[in-house]
Amino acid sequence: MMNDCERIGLRLDDYLGGMLSAGARAEVERHLETCSACARDAETLRRLLADARALPRSIAPPRDLWYAIDARLGEQAPARPGVRFIRVRPRLLAAAAVVLVAVTAALTMQLARRPIQAPLAAGPAAAPRYAAVAADYAAAVRELEARFVHSYDRLPPETRAVVSRNLAVIDTAIAEARAALAAAGPNPDLETLLWTSYRAKLDLLGRATKL
């Protein structure tokens, strides 16, 4: 059984993000008035969030570098049926790792948490944020699709079928959510559903390229 501090601690993130209902918000505020430890935690978290907001919105890897690395990796590893591991120069591998970390970190920070924390009511900044996040997702999907094309032939036919079938379902869901958003305008709940489908696509493409 959690005590009050543990329970409030779980809600601090949502509280500071303005995502709690009025009743829940009042409950948190009442607790913070009487608990100095939780109040300190809240203040620390508030400062962290403020600092995070001051960071660049995304860390975009130079596109030329990404494709150049991809192409050079391809040159280093001519296709050999059945051989999955390739030998590349350490420096090249390090560069690829840096780009991968940057992309993953940016996506994780900018995208992954947003659907969970999306407010139930649309705010004035919803439309620009939607456009920015949609652009981030679309770009990430394009990156992974390009990589997936390279690995597609290596996959067993049954795996290709599974991946293709699931990608088709995701694409339909994305199209439906986008169409609804186009008709309805900014809508955080629809956006959340759209981000979930985008995340599913990124995840599936990512896994398929690693097989």
Added chain:
Amino acid sequence: MLRIALITVSCLLVGHALPAAGQQRVERRLAVGERTPIRVHNLTGSTTVRGWAHDSVVLTGALPAGATLYFGGGAAGVKGGVELADPADTVPAHLELRVPRGARVWIKSASGDITVEGVAGGLDVYTVSGRVSVRGAAAELTAESMDGAVTVEAGRWARVKTASGAIAVTGGEDVGVATVTGTVTYAADAFRRARVESVSGDLTFRGALPRGSRLELESHGGQVTVEVPAALSAEVAITTFQGEVRNAFGSQALRSLPDQRGRALEFTAGAGGADLIVRTFKGDVRILRAGAKASR
């Protein structure tokens, strides 16, 4: 006559002890630490891992003819696996390992099934089309299958993913489950935070929402079913755009949100104190009392 019978029985026993034709039997042992990380790679066969109360790893198994077993390491880490003579070989390798209960175990397969029992440390299992079964909650668990069914008992932290494989999760404190087209059944009554999502797969939660817990269920097109006790105590928020909502807790009507924002149903059951959030695009939502007969 007796001699013939004895010879026959002996032959049968020897035959049983030998691997099937074309297979080779293997056995390796290593002394390790209580929490030694262990990595196992077996692409085409079955892999079974059982935790035990000894600081050692014992691997036994049967390999296809021509396949090679690599296995080595020590307290700092153990790595083992099967290399097939021909990558297109479809004869499966079967591995069974006994590992320290507190070990962190990593298993990767392609078409093979993975079964784990009694590993409490950490567990990372990946297969493409094989099934995953985990019993005995690992403190941290990541389980992924593209197409195979995944059935796990979750511990403190669990993340489970499939593309089209069905998922069944029980227990856990902090649980994340995601699938594209597979179905998900999550049963728990002592979790702290859980998020279950799909694109078109049906989602079902069975259990109770403890005070302070947060359960999110989200699907674009799958049906979401929540089966909770009549004494539910939670703040419930349901949003759907084209789905129907059936709510066994009160008579609150689904209200249309302005500006084509869909429809929502929000209410507090009992004294509140937990959060139940359901979001679908076109999937139906059913909030049922446990024990009530469900119909689609």
